[in-house]
Amino acid sequence: MTLAGWAREPLVHFLGLGALLYGALTWGGTPVDPASRVITVDAAQQAQLALGFERVMGRAPTDAELDARIERFVREEVLYREALRLGLDQDDAVVRQRMVAKMDMTASAAAEIAEPTEAQLQAYFEANRARYAGARSVSFEQQLFGDRAEAVAGLAGKNGSDYLSDAGQLSSLPAEMTDAPLREVAARFGQQFASGLVQVPADGQWHGPVPSGFGWHIVRITARAAQEPDFATLRPRIANDWRSAEIAAREARAYAILREAYRVEIAR
Amino acid sequence: MRMISAGLAAVSLMAIALSGCNREAALDPAQTGTGENTIKLAEFPDRPYWGDTHLHTDNSIDAFGFGVRLGPEEALRFARGEEVTATTGGKARLERPLDFLVIADHSDGLGATRRLYDAPRWYVQWVIGDETVLRWYDMMHEGPEGSQRAIAELITAAANDTLPEAFNDPESAREGTEDLWNDQLGLLDRYNEPGVFTAIAGFEWTLMPDGNNLHRVVMFRDGSDRTRKTLPLGGIDTTVEQLWDYMAAYEKNTGGKVLAIPHNSNVSNGLMFEMTMADGSPMTAAYAARRAAAEPVVEVTQIKGDSETHPFLSPNDEMAGFGVKGWELGNLPLTATSTPDMHAGSYARSALLRGLSLEARLGVNPYAFGMIGSTDSHTALATGDEDNFWGKHTGNEPAYKDRAMQPQNLGTREGRFGWHYLAGGYAAAWARGNTRAEIFDAFKRREVYATTGPRMTVRIFGGFDFTEADWNGDWVRAGYTRGVPMGGELIDKGRAPTFLISALKDPDGANLDRVQVVKGWLDASGAAQERVYDVVWSDMAKRPRTARGLTPVGDTVDRKTATYTNTIGAAELRSVWTDPDYAKGQRAFYYVRVIEIPTPRWTLFDAVRFGFALSPEAMADAVAQERAYTSPIWLGPPPQGTT
Numbered sequence: 001m002t003l004a005g006w007a008r009e010p011l012v013h014f015l016g017l018g019a020l021l022y023g024a025l026t027w028g029g030t031p032v033d034p035a036s037r038v039i040t041v042d043a044a045q046q047a048q049l050a051l052g053f054e055r056v057m058g059r060a061p062t063d064a065e066l067d068a069r070i071e072r073f074v075r076e077e078v079l080y081r082e083a084l085r086l087g088l089d090q091d092d093a094v095v096r097q098r099m100v101a102k103m104d105m106t107a108s109a110a111a112e113i114a115e116p117t118e119a120q121l122q123a124y125f126e127a128n129r130a131r132y133a134g135a136r137s138v139s140f141e142q143q144l145f146g147d148r149a150e151a152v153a154g155l156a157g158k159n160g161s162d163y164l165s166d167a168g169q170l171s172s173l174p175a176e177m178t179d180a181p182l183r184e185v186a187a188r189f190g191q192q193f194a195s196g197l198v199q200v201p202a203d204g205q206w207h208g209p210v211p212s213g214f215g216w217h218i219v220r221i222t223a224r225a226a227q228e229p230d231f232a233t234l235r236p237r238i239a240n241d242w243r244s245a246e247i248a249a250r251e252a253r254a255y256a257i258l259r260e261a262y263r264v265e266i267a268r
Numbered sequence: 269m270r271m272i273s274a275g276l277a278a279v280s281l282m283a284i285a286l287s288g289c290n291r292e293a294a295l296d297p298a299q300t301g302t303g304e305n306t307i308k309l310a311e312f313p314d315r316p317y318w319g320d321t322h323l324h325t326d327n328s329i330d331a332f333g334f335g336v337r338l339g340p341e342e343a344l345r346f347a348r349g350e351e352v353t354a355t356t357g358g359k360a361r362l363e364r365p366l367d368f369l370v371i372a373d374h375s376d377g378l379g380a381t382r383r384l385y386d387a388p389r390w391y392v393q394w395v396i397g398d399e400t401v402l403r404w405y406d407m408m409h410e411g412p413e414g415s416q417r418a419i420a421e422l423i424t425a426a427a428n429d430t431l432p433e434a435f436n437d438p439e440s441a442r443e444g445t446e447d448l449w450n451d452q453l454g455l456l457d458r459y460n461e462p463g464v465f466t467a468i469a470g471f472e473w474t475l476m477p478d479g480n481n482l483h484r485v486v487m488f489r490d491g492s493d494r495t496r497k498t499l500p501l502g503g504i505d506t507t508v509e510q511l512w513d514y515m516a517a518y519e520k521n522t523g524g525k526v527l528a529i530p531h532n533s534n535v536s537n538g539l540m541f542e543m544t545m546a547d548g549s550p551m552t553a554a555y556a557a558r559r560a561a562a563e564p565v566v567e568v569t570q571i572k573g574d575s576e577t578h579p580f581l582s583p584n585d586e587m588a589g590f591g592v593k594g595w596e597l598g599n600l601p602l603t604a605t606s607t608p609d610m611h612a613g614s615y616a617r618s619a620l621l622r623g624l625s626l627e628a629r630l631g632v633n634p635y636a637f638g639m640i641g642s643t644d645s646h647t648a649l650a651t652g653d654e655d656n657f658w659g660k661h662t663g664n665e666p667a668y669k670d671r672a673m674q675p676q677n678l679g680t681r682e683g684r685f686g687w688h689y690l691a692g693g694y695a696a697a698w699a700r701g702n703t704r705a706e707i708f709d710a711f712k713r714r715e716v717y718a719t720t721g722p723r724m725t726v727r728i729f730g731g732f733d734f735t736e737a738d739w740n741g742d743w744v745r746a747g748y749t750r751g752v753p754m755g756g757e758l759i760d761k762g763r764a765p766t767f768l769i770s771a772l773k774d775p776d777g778a779n780l781d782r783v784q785v786v787k788g789w790l791d792a793s794g795a796a797q798e799r800v801y802d803v804v805w806s807d808m809a810k811r812p813r814t815a816r817g818l819t820p821v822g823d824t825v826d827r828k829t830a831t832y833t834n835t836i837g838a839a840e841l842r843s844v845w846t847d848p849d850y851a852k853g854q855r856a857f858y859y860v861r862v863i864e865i866p867t868p869r870w871t872l873f874d875a876v877r878f879g880f881a882l883s884p885e886a887m888a889d890a891v892a893q894e895r896a897y898t899s900p901i902w903l904g905p906p907p908q909g910t911t
Contacts, residue, residue, distance in 0.1 A: 075395075076395055079394045079395045080391075080395070082394070083390045083391070083394055083395075088388070088390035088394075089388065089390070092388045092389060092390060095388045171772075171840060172725070172727075172770050172772055172840060172842070173772070183365065186364065187315065187318075187364075187367075188315060188725075188775070189775055190774075190775025190776040191363065191364065191775075191776050192775075192776065193775065212775055213773060213774065213775040213776055213777065213834075213839065214772070214773070214775060214839040214840065215839060235296070236295070236296055236299055236458070236461050237461060237464075239458075240458050240459065244341075
């Protein structure tokens with residue numbers, strides 16, 4: 001289900017929900033009017049307190065436990081109203097910060113639950129391709145030599161032949177990897193080798209030597225994924241990144257809309 | 269005016285309403301569960317997956333107080349290899365991403381300091397109404413230093429069980445915890461990508477009688493479909509048996525799996541691995557079995573020191589004592605000093621020995637555990653490398669240039685300084701693929717190992733018929749089919765066990781000095797014995813054994829530039845090793861310790877980068893030989909009744 005563009009605007013959510021809550025507050029529900037000296041803990045309120053208890057403890061509260069919760073609710077309500085009555089919220093830097101944070105949150109909360117369309121994700125992916133470059137994959141064979149000269153000699157020995165001889169050092173490193181993402185290559189052979197491997201042409205010929213922390217390798221690339229980053233496999237990550245970007249963008253947009261209504265004078 | 273305040277109330281209610289609703293977007297079902305049947309698995313575990321099982325974020329009561337303002341999402345992004353801005357402002361990035369991460373925030377007061385900090389002052393003054401809490405609140409708002417002092421007081425109060433009532437109100441804590449927990453579980457699922465990165469749910473259970481550290485990291489195998497049915501268990505005012513009850517109830521009620529990982533036994537003053545039960549009475553087989561089942565792995569190395577062994581316990585081990593300085597002085601907040609009689613209960617090797625003795629008596633080994641490293645970082649940054657150390661907590665991030673020389677006392681006594689911190693360790697898990705189920709199961713079968721940060725690849729297989737010829741073929745298959753990997757158990761066959769041992773250096777790190785086998789056993793009289801065997805080392809011909817051990821590998825570290833060269837040591841060491849001191853019927857364990865050539869510690873990198881002099885004592889400790897410890901392989905008689 002897709003919503004019209006205006007229905008996705010944070011300001012619309014903000015105003016809509018605000019109106020709804022304002023209505024609810026005006027027309028009844030739990031009164032939080034600080035001027036009132038009546039605190040009503042009606043059946044609905046009590047049921048809510050009991051439900052809260054049950055969700056965490058896995059059982060209904062006893063009468064005593066419910067009484068204790070009601071008592072605490074009343075205490076907080078009394079002190080909260082008194083604090084408001086005294087205007088303690090007025091010059092409190094933390095209240096100010098909390099409310100700023102909550103405004104940001106109302107703008108971004110919708111993004112947290114929003115379902116991006118495939119087209120949106122594709123567009124985001126295209127715009128940020130470079131970020132996902134690490135996911136391309138390669139198939140290769142390698143042989144390890146103790147020093148560069150030996151490796152060069154080993155490479156000469158391979159001349160024109162695709163027969164994998166027993167030359168090179170005995171090693172626990174895999175002699176070949178198939179369709180391995182570069183990060184997997186780096187996990188086994190190290191960063192130096194992985195970045196060296198990127199430079200090797202994928203022509204099925206032996207090349208090198210490519211240095212690593214273990215020594216010098218001659219390598220033959222049998223396949224390199226032509227399609228570099230793959231949208232389908234990266235989708236979860238792209239969706240996460242899209243969401244983060246969307247949250248930031250919505251906060252900025254919501255602020256821009258509100259900011260427009262103000263004229264700011266800064267004394268110089 | 270009236271309108272405005274009603275409008276403000278509406279705004280805050282709206283925020284609450286929105287934050288309370290289900291925030292999850294639809295996720296790929298592969299991300300939300302255990303990851304079983306989501307990726308193609310290797311036939312045998314084919315590489316170590318690297319992770320940190322012990323990371324704190326701004327949801328931890330102390331981490332927030334120390335100043336960290338990065339949360340779980342930044343922690344996950346950082347672990348996955350992305351750049352984030354650290355709390356103190358620098359750009360932080362892991363050169364090599366991790367494969368898995370357990371966010372292990374303290375369950376006690378989960379989010380409490382953050383909620384306290386965020387609360388209006390009048391609320392703290394009027395509604396909480398506790399003078400101590402108000403004082404801490406003001407200190408936290410003064411700035412980073414005040415914040416750190418407040419938290420040091422808070423930890424000491426927790427250790428002394430004098431936390432103000434407001435922190436111990438179980439129900440309001442539960443309410444706060446539930447929201448954070450559910451948010452976090454959703455976030456973990458979002459970042460959990462089978463085959464690429466595994467995000468694991470967990471928490472730290474912080475039992476600390478009289479300041480003696482009995483902390484555990486609790487780690488879940490499951491996704492949010494199951495973990496939402498539980499909440500983190502608080503540690504204060506509980507016992508370890510209550511933790512095991514909690515874990516058993518979780519497994520029974522959800523069909524999921526969970527394990528606990530003890531850590532920092534080095535600051536437990538002998539209480540982590542006691543010969544008795546926690547209440548001091550003789551250990552029963554049932555108790556031993558519960559402990560072994562719930563706690564298959566111990567974190568033996570991390571920022572707050574290394575718990576493998578102590579020179580007092582292992583006088584003939586010339587490599588003993590890594591990461592012991594400072595931490596050996598006393599318990600966590602240094603409110604009680606350590607005495608030598610406590611050490612055997614505080615270090616892993618002696619605990620493994622105690623396990624053999626208890627097993628001989630009870631038929632069950634309570635301390636048959638595998639070993640891992642982790643960071644215990646409180647910066648939300650899972651850094652384990654010496655040249656990229658972001659500090660134990662935000663008060664010693666690199667922005668504090670003299671952090672190495674600053675006193676780091678949680679309590680009031682002197683004795684611990686910044687340079688006593690290690691850069692942090694990592695956990696390696698031999699798994700068939702990178703999913704929650706595979707990583708967790710590797711922990712459960714103890715096929716894991718610890719490193720002090722570097723990523724060496726270490727294998728050990730135990731059996732009875734391995735030979736040098738096995739190296740020429742598929743020796744990994746041979747290891748798994750004709751023997752057992754690390755964490756496994758061998759049944760005595762009346763002849764000496766033989767081990768296939770292979771260590772590859774960290775591809776981007778230092779060469780290897782030597783590979784050792786640490787054997788512990790019970791002798792004919794039932795007394796516990798230990799011995800360290802040098803099995804294979806670099807340049808063996810040039811480095812003969814002497815009366816004082818092997819000829820040292822050398823030292824290429826330039827103290828002026830904090831650099832070293834790989835002109836000494838070896839890239840790979842391996843050996844087929846047979847126990848020369850085997851005796852029939854012996855109960856024993858064998859684990860591998862791999863030692864790197866000397867390299868600069870983070871303190872030396874700091875001194876060079878920031879241009880200041882370390883004290884002579886700190887300078888003497890500015891170069892170290894980093895290492896890996898595998899989980900043991902045990903050898904013992906056949907279980908009773910199965911002859």
